[in-house]
Amino acid sequence: MAELRFRKLPAWVVGQLDSPPDNVSEFKAIESRIDEEPLFDLDFLELANWLSELTMCSLGEALAAMLPSGRSESHKSHDASCDNNNETIDVLSTDQRDALRSIETADDDWIYLYGISGSGKTEVFLRIAQAVIERGGSVIYLVPEIALIHHLVGSLKSRFQELIAELHSALSPSERLSEWRRIQSGSVRFVFGTRSAVFAPMERLELIIIDEEHDSSYKSNAAPRYHARQVAMRRCKQVGARLLMGSATPSLEVWQLVKSGSLKSIKLADKPAGGASPVSSIVDLRKERTIFSGQLIDAISRVLGGGRQVLLFLNRRGFSYQFSCQSCGEGVLCRNCSVPLIFHKSTDTMNCHYCGFGTKPIQICPNCGSLEMKFTGFGTERAEEEIRRLFPEKRVARLDTDVVRKRNELEKILRHFEEGDIDVLLGTQMIAKGLNAPGLKLVGVLFADSSLNLPDFRAAERTFALIVQVSGRTGRFLPDGEVIVQTLRPEAAAIQMAVEGRLKDFYEYELGIRKTLHFPPFCRIFRILFEGKNESRVCKASEKFASTLSGTMDEELLGPAECAVARISGRYRRHLLLRSDSFDITHATLASALSSFPRQNGVRIKVDVDPTNLL
Known part of the structure; x- marks a missing residue:
């Protein structure tokens, strides 16, 4: 522990000096030693320095992410035990x-x-x-x-x-x-x-x-x-x-x-447990009146009638995805973020999934004063309600972060489904991987477009992977699995090729697009994000830094531009993208530009090397 700006804070000792630096005239004493034994060695410190340099963060931030934050207590160590008694497969295929x-x-x-x-x-x-x-x-x-x-x-x-x-x-x-x-x-x-x-x-x-x-x-x-x-x-x-x-x-x-x-x-290429690739089909939601198509309802009824299980995937939490005015079309946005509030019926609140803000549903449109406020769109909560209405005698469970607050709750639901105690399991991407249920026959993807419509060059890749992964939950043990994928864009390559199991074709198709547009893996991307509560300052800082960069490097500079999610937790957001064919040179130039760039009052600058999210 050491005193820093009148506060006592924990710190790590990363080295010793034989003499004080020339520019330091006064030293403060170390108040106390927290750990009797060191938490890391020299190899670990070398890794921390490498991580700090690569990601352009401080050594302290790197160590904080790498090390446990807790304090020693007198208690038993965590027991990695579980009621899930998976047995070792003795014979390999x-x-x-x-x-x-x-x-x-x-x-x-x-x-x-x-x-x-x-x-x-x-x-x-x-x-x-x-x-x-x-x-x-x-x-x-x-x-x-x-x-x-x-x-x-x-x-x-x-x-x-x-x-x-x-x-x-x-x-x-x-x-x-x-x-x-x-x-x-x-x-x-x-x-x-x-x-x-x-x-x-x-x-x-x-x-x-x-x-x-x-x-x-x-x-x-x-x-x-x-x-x-x-x-x-x-x-x-x-x-x-x-x-x-x-x-x-x-x-x-x-x-x-x-x-x-x-x-x-x-x-x-083979399934050792005796399964086979499921039979998959696409449903065009443009021809349906609700998110539960006639084909899907018929399939659910048939599968449940045969004593088998159903898995329904919808990557949208909440009851209703939008709450908008039927007169003027205005949606209800979070007061802190530039995103719509999501209605949760179980708590009778409209919540922001970015900052956590919540409020009661409004009755009057704040834009035009109309009383014609209406919920539109489906979330997992509403889908669960509809399934319970359609199949009241069946055992239905939902699995998303609104339901699962503790790890044992997650394990309990998964175990009950794998043991056949749940007939229909509905959930978000938490159910897309690692689920092994011998009784599962039908997988339904309720709305495959949710990730495809995002303004991100990886949207198609993510959509393809999600459909393939969740489809792979069936057909693992028996060769009679079925998958129904519902979409508003049945012609989309990511959806068609995922349903048809054409992985190599999709990757070659997507690589062709990435190469033409000069996106990874054919280049490296640096994202520089500017955030602040004053929109004007954020704009000026991003423009000023873009001007600085344009004069020091030949790499392709995109922006500055408003982020797809323009405000989160009251902070306005703009970003720059650097596309580079010479990673080391661009990295060094950007690091130098950041270190010499004057501090911008009220604006945070963050760097993301090889970002996976551009929202």
Whole structure:
């Protein structure tokens, strides 16, 4: 602890000086020492410095993201146990054995395991990890979401017993610190968790596994804005470990690496549990009166009548997606953000999903004074109500962040569905991955357009991946799976090719568009974001910095322009995009420009290297 501007704050000791710097005349004493043992070593500090430089944040911000924030307490360490008793698959399929052999004998440091949903990638990952641990090495296993930890924890516990630890946001700060200390002591050989687990201080680290590599959750939206894949590559290079990645829908950046020969790829094409690719179809919502088409309702009725289960995917929380005036068409926006408020019937409030602001539904239009205010659009809450109305005798559950506030609630719902105690499960992208329900026959994508319509060059890629991933929840155990995808844009390539299972065709199609428009993976992007409560100051700061950059580099500069979400939590937002073919040169030039740019009163400047979200 040390005093800084009349406050006592925790800090990290990152080095010692034999003599004081020339420009410092007065020193303050360290008040106390929090940790008797250091939380990191020199290799960890080297990684922090690299992360700070790459993402253009301070060393303190990098360390804060990498280290646990809790304080030591007298309590038992977190027990990575779960009622989900997944059993180890004793016999591998021929496909899995071939993949396992290829990975074990390959000389490559980075390997990608590509396979359709249900092809047994996880079992191959765990067999490789087990071999590493048996010879004395350690493993980090990354998943993008906590929901996937539920899917894995039973199998991990049965294999590795007390050798495992977990790191993710569902742990309390003190639990994270406790797990960190266990890992640091050398008693842990297998760490699994979400994005930040990539920093786990493992002894003899030999392998990092990134499951569902394509998922955007691996990219941090707060400083340091790192991607776990980049950090994993750096750590593997730093200590001589191997990197094993996998997904049914690889990111386009990785696909291009494989295509160019820079990354070895191994494919799994069969489903060892006896399943087959589902029969899929598209419904044109322009010809329907509600979000539940006649074809989907008939299919749900038939499947439930046969004693099987249904999974419905809708990536919109709330009851109604819009609340607008029928006279003038004006919508009700958040007072802090430039986004519509979403009506939640369970709480009778209109909420902002960006800043959390909530208010009671209004009766009079604030724009024209009309009383003709009406809810339009579907969210998961309204879809659940409609399903309960149509099938009152069936057991229906909803899974989204409005329902799931604690990790055990998530695990409980998933377990009940997998055990057949829920007939219809409706949810957001939380249900798109890692769900293994033997009784599941029908998957319905209620509205495939929600991510496709976003003003982001990755919108088509994300839409394709979501449809493929959620479709892969059925047909895993029995060869009679069905998928119905509803859309207002049935002609869209991302939707058509996802439904038809044409992954290679879609990637080649999308790569052609990206190359023509000069977007990643054919360039690198730097996003410079300006935020402030005074719109004029934000505009002036962005224009001034753009002028500074245009005189110092030849790279393509886009903007400044208003962000797609122009205001969040009362802060106006504008951004610049730099498209670069020479990453190191552009990075150095931008870092220099930022360091010399005068501080702008009331304006925050943030840098995102290789952004995955341009909203």
